[in-house]
Each structure stands twice: as C-alpha cells, then as structure tokens.
Amino acid sequence: MNKARHNPLNSGLAHLALLTYTAIALFPVAVILINSFKTRKAIFGAPLALPDAQSFSLIGYQTVMKQGDFFLYFQNSMIVTVVSLGLILLFGAMAAFALSEYRFRGNTLMGLYLALGIMIPIRIGTVAILQMMVATGLVNTLAALILVYTAQGLPLAVFILSEFMRQVSDDLKNAGRIDGMSEYAIFFRLVLPLVRPAMATVAVFNMIPIWNDLWFPLILAPSEATKTLTLGSQVFIGQFVTDWNAVLSALSLAILPVLVLYVIFSRQLIRGITSGAVK
Amino acid sequence: MTALSLERISKSFGPVEVLKDIDLEVSEGEFVVFVGPSGCGKSTLLRVIAGLEDATSGRVRIGGRDVTATPPAKRGIAMVFQSYALYPHLDVRGNMTLGLKQAGEAKATIDERVAVAARMLSLEGYLERRPAELSGGQRQRVAIGRAIVRKPELFLFDEPLSNLDAALRMATRVEIARLHRELGASMIYVTHDQTEAMTLADRIVVLRDGRVEQVGSPMDLYNDPDNQFVAGFLGAPSMNFLPSAALGLPGAVTGIRPEQMSISGDGPVAGTVTHVERLGGDTNLLVATGMPAPGDTLTVRLFGQHAHEVGETVRLGFARDGAYAFDSEGRRLR
Numbered sequence: 001m002n003k004a005r006h007n008p009l010n011s012g013l014a015h016l017a018l019l020t021y022t023a024i025a026l027f028p029v030a031v032i033l034i035n036s037f038k039t040r041k042a043i044f045g046a047p048l049a050l051p052d053a054q055s056f057s058l059i060g061y062q063t064v065m066k067q068g069d070f071f072l073y074f075q076n077s078m079i080v081t082v083v084s085l086g087l088i089l090l091f092g093a094m095a096a097f098a099l100s101e102y103r104f105r106g107n108t109l110m111g112l113y114l115a116l117g118i119m120i121p122i123r124i125g126t127v128a129i130l131q132m133m134v135a136t137g138l139v140n141t142l143a144a145l146i147l148v149y150t151a152q153g154l155p156l157a158v159f160i161l162s163e164f165m166r167q168v169s170d171d172l173k174n175a176g177r178i179d180g181m182s183e184y185a186i187f188f189r190l191v192l193p194l195v196r197p198a199m200a201t202v203a204v205f206n207m208i209p210i211w212n213d214l215w216f217p218l219i220l221a222p223s224e225a226t227k228t229l230t231l232g233s234q235v236f237i238g239q240f241v242t243d244w245n246a247v248l249s250a251l252s253l254a255i256l257p258v259l260v261l262y263v264i265f266s267r268q269l270i271r272g273i274t275s276g277a278v279k
Numbered sequence: 280m281t282a283l284s285l286e287r288i289s290k291s292f293g294p295v296e297v298l299k300d301i302d303l304e305v306s307e308g309e310f311v312v313f314v315g316p317s318g319c320g321k322s323t324l325l326r327v328i329a330g331l332e333d334a335t336s337g338r339v340r341i342g343g344r345d346v347t348a349t350p351p352a353k354r355g356i357a358m359v360f361q362s363y364a365l366y367p368h369l370d371v372r373g374n375m376t377l378g379l380k381q382a383g384e385a386k387a388t389i390d391e392r393v394a395v396a397a398r399m400l401s402l403e404g405y406l407e408r409r410p411a412e413l414s415g416g417q418r419q420r421v422a423i424g425r426a427i428v429r430k431p432e433l434f435l436f437d438e439p440l441s442n443l444d445a446a447l448r449m450a451t452r453v454e455i456a457r458l459h460r461e462l463g464a465s466m467i468y469v470t471h472d473q474t475e476a477m478t479l480a481d482r483i484v485v486l487r488d489g490r491v492e493q494v495g496s497p498m499d500l501y502n503d504p505d506n507q508f509v510a511g512f513l514g515a516p517s518m519n520f521l522p523s524a525a526l527g528l529p530g531a532v533t534g535i536r537p538e539q540m541s542i543s544g545d546g547p548v549a550g551t552v553t554h555v556e557r558l559g560g561d562t563n564l565l566v567a568t569g570m571p572a573p574g575d576t577l578t579v580r581l582f583g584q585h586a587h588e589v590g591e592t593v594r595l596g597f598a599r600d601g602a603y604a605f606d607s608e609g610r611r612l613r
Binding site: 169171172174175176177178179180181189190193194 | 357363366367378425
C-alpha cells in the first residue's frame, strides 16, 4: 500500500484521472461564468472564447439588477435554504438520537418508516401538498417551502445520522449520565459535536437540491414576494425569446452562495465521507 | 454497615434472561470483584448498580438507601469505564469537574478536590490538556480522577485495565490497590481476567450465565471451589479435569491443579509431551494422554527450568490431597 502510494507512475495516473474528472465537472460552470461577461453576439459567435476588450459586456448583470427584485429572490432562496437545513439537521439529529439510543417498542418499524421517504419521491405528493397548503393558507409563503423541504430532507438525514450516532461510545453517554447531565445535555454537548462530520455531509447533500429546486417554488410560492432565485431567473427564459446574457448572469450569481456554504462545510464533509475508510 | 445490597436482582432483555435472582451484600470499605467469562452478565449487573440499566425486578440499596428508582447521578456512585469515556472536548480539569459542577458544588470545594486527586494520581502537569494529548495510561488515570473527585460512596470499575498493555496494566493494578487502601472506599470491579480478580479483591463474586456461582475471598475460592466451573476459572494455567474412573477415584470428574501434578516414573497417567512453555521461573508442559475429553490434554506446571522436549513420553503423578472430586453435574463432592 505504502509502496504503491510512492510510485510516481501510479500517483501520476491517479492525478490524471482526478484532473480529467475535475475538468469535466467544472466545464459547464466555466462556460456559464465566461459567457455571462460577454455580449450576446459573442456568446453565440464563440461560446468557448474568453471575453476580450471587444466582447466584454456587463449587460447581463445590468439586466438582472434592473429587472425584477433580484435581491429579494436572493434573500428568499437564502432564507428557505438555511432555515430548511437548520430544521433538517435539528429534527433529523434528534430523531436519529432517539432511534439509535433508546430501546422502545416499534423502534425498528419507526426507522423503516422514516427510511421509506428516501425511496418515495416527495413530488408524487405534490397535489396533496398543494391542497394542504391551500387549506392552511400557506400558499405563497416561504413557510410552505420550508416545511416541504424539511419533510423532503428528513428521511436521509435520519438514516445517515442514526448510523453515525450508533458509533458514538455508549460509555461516553453513560459517563455523562453518571455526571448528572440530562439527556438533552448529552445530545447537544456530547453526541452532536462528535457527529459533526456526518452533519456536514447531510447539510451539503440537502443544500444543493433545495437551492436549485424549481418545482415547489413554482407551485407553492410563485408570488413576486416569495420567488426564489431559480424561479426568478425563469423570467429571462421566454417561449420565443430568451435573454441569454441575463440568464447566464443570474445563474453565475446563484452559484456563489452555494459555493460559500460548501467551503464552510467541505472540511467536515470530507472527514464524514472518509471516516469509515481510515479507521 | 453495608455499602451495597442487592436483593433478588433479575434483568431480561426481551425473552433473554441476563441476570437471575442475584443477592449480594458489600460491606463498607470492601473491594469486591465480579469475574466471569464474557456474556455472564457481570457488566450488566454493574450497570444495574449504577442505574444505567433498570433491573426487571429486585431492589438496589446503596449505603442503606433504596436507589432502585434513583437516576445514576444521585446514587452516590462513580464509575470508571473500559474505554475511559473522557469528554473529548474538555481538558483534564473540565473532565474531572463536570460532575461536581452539575451537582452545584462551590468552586473552592471543586478546586480543592481536583488538586487532591491530581496529586494522588500525579496528573498535576496535565490539567490543561485535552484527552487526545494524553497517553492511554494517563487517560485511565484521568478517568479514575474523575471518579475520585465525586467522593462517592461506591466506586464502580468496568474492566478498567483491558485497554492497557501488559506492563501498564500491572502498574495501574498496583495503583488501584493503593487508592483503595488510601481512600478506604467501597469498590466494585468487573473483569474477565482472573489475575486481576485474585490480586485486587477482598472478595470475588464468580458469575456464570447470570447466576452467582460462588462468593468468597480469593484463597477460599482457589482452595475450596464449590463447583467445577469456579475451579476451572480461577488459577492460571487452569485446573486439569480427568475422568475419575480412569484413576479409581470417587465422583465423575477429578480436578487437579497443574502445580499439583508432577513427572514421576510410576505415576498413574501416561502421555506424550505436545508443547513446552519455558517462562524461566517455571515450565509448563502440555501432555496428550489419550483419555476422553476434558482429560485428553493435561497441563503440568513445574517450578524452575526443566529439560523436557516435545514428543517425549512421560508418566504423570499427583498428590491425592491436591485432587478435587466433582459429580457429573460439576458439583463438588467433599
């Protein structure tokens, strides 16, 4: 193992494979970024060329800033994503703790029931969800989106976190009990810090689909005041004419916050994914 | 006064009965060791005493107080775990003081107790370190320190030495014995290692399949076991068991400790040496006899160094008064 790792040919090939994959993954993002700074003509003339003095243009960004309340969409997306993530992590971790820590009747059944949500897509229930939101008067509120995304994220969160929480030493929790810590203190002060890598994994896995989702904002909260960034960007895509400058600029802007959140979580994420492998 | 009394403690997990009707009294200042093979229920019993598991039936009294329904923190106990179970995010001082802070002790009292415990365990230089920066032995001392500062009526040790290497284990064993003398506290210690049990205990409780097999001082159990299980469990290397009929002795099975056996030209048992262990101080021979199990391989412990070789044919003798007779159920015939 050690010998193989120091073999320059092997490590060169490994790096080549990884670099190729990185290039493939980054290509679409790069194309969007490059073209968002070009004139419309340059976008179609030479889509892969970098913007030069002649083709450079901020027209896309200017359109985005002028048309629609872009900052409000931004804020809506941020609120929905962050609050949903917070709720998923909080309730997911609590449910996972209960499932992994306590013996009670129906424990396994409850675990299975929660895991069902991983297999059945929530969009199947869209009509019923819409009816419920109408009945409760939550249509066109951010709360509607937050509730749906929390429900969507919980199954996987509970599944991953309960696996990790089973690995937290029983002795440690018992030591806390003998020292007089309440079950809540044990959960928040002993167990949560130890499963932080798993929490980051869950956060990243949930963050991207919520941020990018078009379906539920379109159905549950299409009003001007509650539009999310993804839905807001759709105004530039028309049936007959599409303002590509604006679309690309809007998408470029939409990438930024996800990137920032990812950087925050990534170190923990990598530890979470590899924790099983390097024990 | 009794430090701990257990009355008819039973515990089942679903249909599995782990503890069956256990009665036990521990007097104040006594060092009691629970010993038994893995799965015998000794750790479960300790957790029932600590309040980490509820007994299915029976009562637990600590210091005369019925604590059957009392949460662990209020039972007047402290526990040392096999995996140390130190709080990873707190330094040594934080680990030792958490329990006292939760109990609302005054800061001056806490500081004083930490200072005393740190001196006792030579941890003075390490109070600001985190568990990750300590060696295994130091971590175990912190875990013991965390127990000491609580000034419990009863100390509970759950296999505290299993994670340490052999040299450290010996040193920590001596340390625990010294602490017991200095503190004069009542202690219950769980182990599967009969050497730890023999060297530390005032009294040993031998458990098997959730039942108490025998209770007594180490030498009582060694010299006068009630049954074949206790006889075989205590003592290393463990006792040899031979079919009595082959020797013309009473009972179904005859037990002879390896040190009671000898190589003698006119001994009653013949066999071939299959393995020789030379330890310097003594020499252990494994001898295949051709008798039915468990008498097919016998261990002979000879003091000093001997020149026996593998493959050699020997005859084994033993002192008649060193032989224990057991009936077919494994009960001792006296």
